[in-house]
Amino acid sequence: xxxxxxxxxxxxxxxxxxAAVIVVDDWLDQQLMQNIAMENNLSETAFVxxxxxxxxxxxxxxxxxxxxxxxxxxLASAFVLFKDFTQATTIQFHVRDLGIFIVSQDADGKIKxxxxxxxxxxxxxxxxxxxxxxxxxxxxxxxxxxxxxxxxETVQDVLDEQPNLEVLKRLGRVRTAITASQPDVAITARGxxxxxxxxxxxxxxxxxxxxxVTGSIHTAIVPLWAEKLNQTRLVAFQASARGGILDCVIExxxxxxxxxxxxxxxxxxxxx
Numbered sequence: 001x002x003x004x005x006x007x008x009x010x011x012x013x014x015x016x017x018x019a020a021v022i023v024v025d026d027w028l029d030q031q032l033m034q035n036i037a038m039e040n041n042l043s044e045t046a047f048v049x050x051x052x053x054x055x056x057x058x059x060x061x062x063x064x065x066x067x068x069x070x071x072x073x074x075l076a077s078a079f080v081l082f083k084d085f086t087q088a089t090t091i092q093f094h095v096r097d098l099g100i101f102i103v104s105q106d107a108d109g110k111i112k113x114x115x116x117x118x119x120x121x122x123x124x125x126x127x128x129x130x131x132x133x134x135x136x137x138x139x140x141x142x143x144x145x146x147x148x149x150x151x152x153e154t155v156q157d158v159l160d161e162q163p164n165l166e167v168l169k170r171l172g173r174v175r176t177a178i179t180a181s182q183p184d185v186a187i188t189a190r191g192x193x194x195x196x197x198x199x200x201x202x203x204x205x206x207x208x209x210x211x212x213v214t215g216s217i218h219t220a221i222v223p224l225w226a227e228k229l230n231q232t233r234l235v236a237f238q239a240s241a242r243g244g245i246l247d248c249v250i251e252x253x254x255x256x257x258x259x260x261x262x263x264x265x266x267x268x269x270x271x272x
Contacts, residue, residue, distance in 0.1 A: 001270040005042075006076035009213040009244035009260040016244045017213035018265065019076035020045040023085060027059075030066075036270070037061035043208050046073035048081065054088045056081065058095060063207035069098060069146065071113065071215015071258060072244075078103045078111050079262035112259040113215070114251065120144035120220040130185070133167035136160065138187070144220040147184040147201075151224075155189045155198045159239055165204040172205030186217045190225065195245075196234040197225040213244030215258055222248040222256060 003022050010016025020040045027033075027049055037045035041063050049057040058077055060070035074093060081091060082105045093101040102114040120142035130141060130148060136157040142149040148171070152158050163185070171183045184203035191197045199221055201214040222234050232250040237243065247259040 005266040007263045008072040008075040011261045017072040019073035021080045023048045044070045044073040046077045053086045058093045069216040118219045133164045150187045152189040169204040195237040212240040212242040213238045
């Protein structure tokens, strides 16, 4: 069984966010997919099931569980499909609960992904773990189905934050009667100069202490800043140690285009 490892949202190896990609004709056993993801120990391992040359189903697994949505592993998967599995320049991913993602590749290799917006709403009632687990003062807290999004005063505070991950991990037990997902935490601030906004993202409850680049959460972060800045086109930077750049366009009230490049790191044969 062939597996690819791809660095997403970057044009350089060892930058962006690495994801593993496995293309299959039929779904593997659920536990086997989880075991492969655990063995890879990357933020995400994507499994892609072929429908036809232009249509695919996709699922994503962190080291600890299957997740509902992953942007960087979608980018990595599209990169692999365009490289070795299809002559099409536009494909569709059919996603459980989220509908269809339309993905295309430009002549220079840039991959454009059309996602549903998962808008975040400001909340005044939020868990004490956010104040306890984050060291910097913050302006506002937002929430979407995926995460708490914390707005910081300055980009420097975002860069300097050293969260208490054991405290943030406790957010996995918050409001379980409302949502089956484990809330993650994103911190963001208005960018300066080259970037319109800067963010970092923590998901220790699902085995990801700090995610290098998170495409999915930008379906909430970018609409938030688009409204504040009165812009429809934004360049976002995720300020992890590896770093990553996301080019974003608000297409409508319901859809967002998130684009980036990817770089192949490895092809491997799994002994399974």
